[in-house]
Amino acid sequence: MEIASNLHFQGSYSEDNEVQVVAFSLGQEEYAVDIMYVLEINRLLNITRVPRAEKHIEGVVNLRGNIIPIINLYTRFNINASENEEDKRIIVFQLDDMRVGIIVDQVSEVLRLSKNDIEETDKVYSAQNVDHIKGIAKVNNRLLLLLDLFKIMQ
Amino acid sequence: MKMDMSQYLDVFLEESKEHLGSLNHKLLDLEKNTDDISALNEIFRAAHTLKGMSSTMGFEDLADLTHHMENVLTDLKEGMLAVDSSVVDILFQCFDRMQLLIDQIESTNSGKMDNSDLVAVLENINTGKSEAASISDNASKEAEENSSSAGVNFVDDNSFDFNQYDITVLKEAISRGFRIYYIIIEVDKGCLMKAVRAFMVFRALEEDSEIIKAVPPAQEIEDGAFEGEFELFITSQVNLPDIENRLSNISEVRVKEIREIDLSSITARKVSIAASTKAAGINNKLEQLEPKKTQKSKQTVRVDIDRLDNLMNLVGELVMHKGRLEQIGANNKIGELNETIEQIDRISTDLQAVVMKVRMVPIEQVFNRFPRMVRDLAKDLKKDVEFLIEGKETELDRTVIDEIGDPLVHLLRNAIDHGLESPQIREQNGKPQQGTLILRARHEGNNVYIEVEDDGAGINTARVLEKAVEKGIIDSREAEQMSQEEAIELLFSSGFSTAQSISDLSGRGVGLDVVKSKIESLSGEIFVDSTLGKGTKFRIKLPLTLAIIQALMIAVRDEIYAVPLSSVDETTLINKNDIKMVQNQEVIMLRGTVLPLFRLKSLLSIPGNDSEEQEMYVVVVRKAEKQIGLVVDTLIGQQEIVIKSLGKILSGIPGLAGAIVAGDGNVRLILDIVTLF
Numbered sequence: 001m002e003i004a005s006n007l008h009f010q011g012s013y014s015e016d017n018e019v020q021v022v023a024f025s026l027g028q029e030e031y032a033v034d035i036m037y038v039l040e041i042n043r044l045l046n047i048t049r050v051p052r053a054e055k056h057i058e059g060v061v062n063l064r065g066n067i068i069p070i071i072n073l074y075t076r077f078n079i080n081a082s083e084n085e086e087d088k089r090i091i092v093f094q095l096d097d098m099r100v101g102i103i104v105d106q107v108s109e110v111l112r113l114s115k116n117d118i119e120e121t122d123k124v125y126s127a128q129n130v131d132h133i134k135g136i137a138k139v140n141n142r143l144l145l146l147l148d149l150f151k152i153m154q
Numbered sequence: 155m156k157m158d159m160s161q162y163l164d165v166f167l168e169e170s171k172e173h174l175g176s177l178n179h180k181l182l183d184l185e186k187n188t189d190d191i192s193a194l195n196e197i198f199r200a201a202h203t204l205k206g207m208s209s210t211m212g213f214e215d216l217a218d219l220t221h222h223m224e225n226v227l228t229d230l231k232e233g234m235l236a237v238d239s240s241v242v243d244i245l246f247q248c249f250d251r252m253q254l255l256i257d258q259i260e261s262t263n264s265g266k267m268d269n270s271d272l273v274a275v276l277e278n279i280n281t282g283k284s285e286a287a288s289i290s291d292n293a294s295k296e297a298e299e300n301s302s303s304a305g306v307n308f309v310d311d312n313s314f315d316f317n318q319y320d321i322t323v324l325k326e327a328i329s330r331g332f333r334i335y336y337i338i339i340e341v342d343k344g345c346l347m348k349a350v351r352a353f354m355v356f357r358a359l360e361e362d363s364e365i366i367k368a369v370p371p372a373q374e375i376e377d378g379a380f381e382g383e384f385e386l387f388i389t390s391q392v393n394l395p396d397i398e399n400r401l402s403n404i405s406e407v408r409v410k411e412i413r414e415i416d417l418s419s420i421t422a423r424k425v426s427i428a429a430s431t432k433a434a435g436i437n438n439k440l441e442q443l444e445p446k447k448t449q450k451s452k453q454t455v456r457v458d459i460d461r462l463d464n465l466m467n468l469v470g471e472l473v474m475h476k477g478r479l480e481q482i483g484a485n486n487k488i489g490e491l492n493e494t495i496e497q498i499d500r501i502s503t504d505l506q507a508v509v510m511k512v513r514m515v516p517i518e519q520v521f522n523r524f525p526r527m528v529r530d531l532a533k534d535l536k537k538d539v540e541f542l543i544e545g546k547e548t549e550l551d552r553t554v555i556d557e558i559g560d561p562l563v564h565l566l567r568n569a570i571d572h573g574l575e576s577p578q579i580r581e582q583n584g585k586p587q588q589g590t591l592i593l594r595a596r597h598e599g600n601n602v603y604i605e606v607e608d609d610g611a612g613i614n615t616a617r618v619l620e621k622a623v624e625k626g627i628i629d630s631r632e633a634e635q636m637s638q639e640e641a642i643e644l645l646f647s648s649g650f651s652t653a654q655s656i657s658d659l660s661g662r663g664v665g666l667d668v669v670k671s672k673i674e675s676l677s678g679e680i681f682v683d684s685t686l687g688k689g690t691k692f693r694i695k696l697p698l699t700l701a702i703i704q705a706l707m708i709a710v711r712d713e714i715y716a717v718p719l720s721s722v723d724e725t726t727l728i729n730k731n732d733i734k735m736v737q738n739q740e741v742i743m744l745r746g747t748v749l750p751l752f753r754l755k756s757l758l759s760i761p762g763n764d765s766e767e768q769e770m771y772v773v774v775v776r777k778a779e780k781q782i783g784l785v786v787d788t789l790i791g792q793q794e795i796v797i798k799s800l801g802k803i804l805s806g807i808p809g810l811a812g813a814i815v816a817g818d819g820n821v822r823l824i825l826d827i828v829t830l831f
Binding site: 052053059099100153 | 808
């Protein structure tokens with residue numbers, strides 16, 4: 001798993017040191033994930049609650065016959081979800097042989113980030129538990145938190 | 155240059171295992187009935203194929219061993235060697251070694267193994283009878299080969315086969331007074347138009363004779379694709395000199411050999427060689443062989459099980475969307491659509507059935523390895539066992555087939571080790587010396603039953619109780635109160651083994667409890683019927699498939715769940731006032747028995763509010779041997795569902811067995827009764 005997370009942002013680095021990410025928002029914060037892992041982005045499907053599952057599991061959805069677990073990052077990150085249901089999306093990832101989705105408030109865009117714009121997390125936060133944040137990217141005036149999906153799955 | 159064979163390795167492994175299986179199987183047949191020529195032929199064929207395959211793949215040690223084995227088999231076939239227990243034992247040893255080799259190839263990809271020990275034994279057998287072989291002159295040897303013809307090799311090499319059809323033709327010809335001639339035609343070396351000469355030969359013969367067989371095949375001969383000479387078998391009413399005459403008139407062609415073959419005399423000779431055979435005419439022999447020869451191998455394609463699962467998924471989805479289409483048609487009252495939907499409905503139902511069928515495999519696959527195992531075990535334990543297999547054509551889902559082997563091995567071992575008595579004891583007890591062990595499979599509704607039945611000593615419940623107390627599973631007071639059934643049930647508790655002595659076979663710490671849990675993991679059940687002194691019968695009940703099951707759909711508040719019908723005993727409506735509290739547990743009296751009640755909404759903390767109704771639905775489910783009532787809001791109905799896994803992240807949640815995609819596209823969860831409470 002360690003190796004996998006190290007590779008996390010190398011996958012789609014092009015030769016000119018760029019990485020393509022999908023940017024989205026959770027509450028007031030903006031996040032991004034490597035586009036290599038994104039399988040598809042969907043409108044909110046009917047989510048079936050899974051009793052007795054961990055609390056950050058929102059439930060499961062049917063994605064063309066496949067059962068996909070949906071992770072609720074709001075409870076996981078302690079964020080208040082936006083009221084606007086209309087813009088909410090599910091981003092489905094393919095991580096190794098596993099498929100999983102997350103609910104986000106809004107998917108904003110696909111961005112190319114230069115590696116130089118990405119700062120290692122531990123230089124920004126120090127004391128907080130930010131295992132799942134791979135780094136922080138500065139794009140114009142925005143700050144994007146790069147998610148480490150493998151850490152979230154653990 | 156050596157070709158890269160690695161891509162064929164999987165196929166090689168699969169096929170060699172299959173061939174080995176049939177080798178073992180057929181040798182057992184042969185051991186039982188030493189005159190069973192078709193079994194011997196089958197063995198020969200399988201060994202020959204294995205030899206070819208292994209040498210192609212470059213596994214020389216395997217090829218070499220098979221080659222030496224083949225020599226012995228050839229002798230058996232030609233009657234140079236009698237089928238006796240020593241030969242059979244050696245052959246079995248060879249099969250074991252081959253199994254070992256194949257396993258090694260599978261795990262390490264190396265086919266290196268020293269088989270010189272076995273090869274030496276095989277060669278010994280081979281040379282031991284070689285004098286006999288050299289005595290018989292060439293002609294009679296050939297004749298012998300002809301006689302064993304019932305579908306086997308002819309003449310000097312293996313390239314000549316008489317098939318069933320040919321034999322029938324030959325028989326027919328003889329009965330109508332035709333004669334059979336064997337001719338070798340030699341064409342001049344300098345001949346420029348071999349094909350033309352061959353054609354002339356054919357024409358000359360076909361005037362009043364029929365060519366039954368040609369080596370090489372007639373088509374190749376007519377194309378001139380032969381070296382110097384070719385062989386023919388013809389049936390004719392014409393005299394031998396006439397034919398010879400006619401042929402010698404063709405230029406550049408010489409009759410190298412022409413000879414009449416008399417099938418009946420050949421048969422007679424063959425019978426005298428195979429000592430144990432009763433004197434019988436060729437006709438009897440052939441008729442006897444015919445039914446056995448009819449088992450033709452089916453044409454098959456090997457498919458990765460993942461692809462089948464994929465197909466199953468797609469079909470499941472199709473079925474689901476069909477449901478939605480129906481809904482749309484009904485909502486909008488589109489008459490035209492109905493007809494099409496009906497068609498789609500029919501097709502998708504058929505498709506579903508076909509896909510299910512594809513996943514089904516005859517249980518033969520598992521059963522086939524048992525006769526050998528039982529034979530060896532019985533020999534080791536000095537027991538005389540007649541092993542019968544019934545219903546091996548019964549089909550089961552592939553996933554179940556893969557898992558059921560081990561539990562059955564265990565039950566069979568138990569039966570031979572603990573169940574069946576030794577011949578002496580059996581005789582003392584007035585039973586036939588030979589014990590009977592039956593392995594039986596059959597369909598019944600949506601289930602498959604597999605039974606392991608022996609006519610041995612039966613389960614001594616007194617001894618079981620004694621043992622259970624000794625092992626501390628129960629105390630002596632409990633033991634006194636236990637019924638016969640409860641005592642037998644103890645066999646399945648962990649750490650129990652009734653064997654007096656720990657033998658090599660059973661009693662190795664893996665008990666019936668493992669068998670039971672395995673079967674339960676396959677959504678099956680196991681029952682025991684036993685009569686002291688008469689025998690024991692283990693019955694395993696398994697679902698036909700694990701992929702599609704019948705389920706009862708129920709609703710609680712806003713949530714819908716599926717309960718596998720296999721764990722539902724009944725549903726009932728109860729009155730709230732009838733619920734009593736016993737030790738802080740809600741119970742109700744159902745036909746005289748106390749039924750503990752659980753509310754699904756609290757078990758699964760289902761959110762929402764509702765007013766308590768006066769009457770409520772209870773689904774009576776079975777967990778192990780106990781009944782439990784599950785209180786739900788609504789019973790929706792019975793439905794066939796396609797089970798899907800919840801995936802890695804959500805695996806192992808107690809109470810959940812998987813998920814389904816319902817007709818409306820929503821995911822519904824399947825309850826697992828065993829882990830729910």
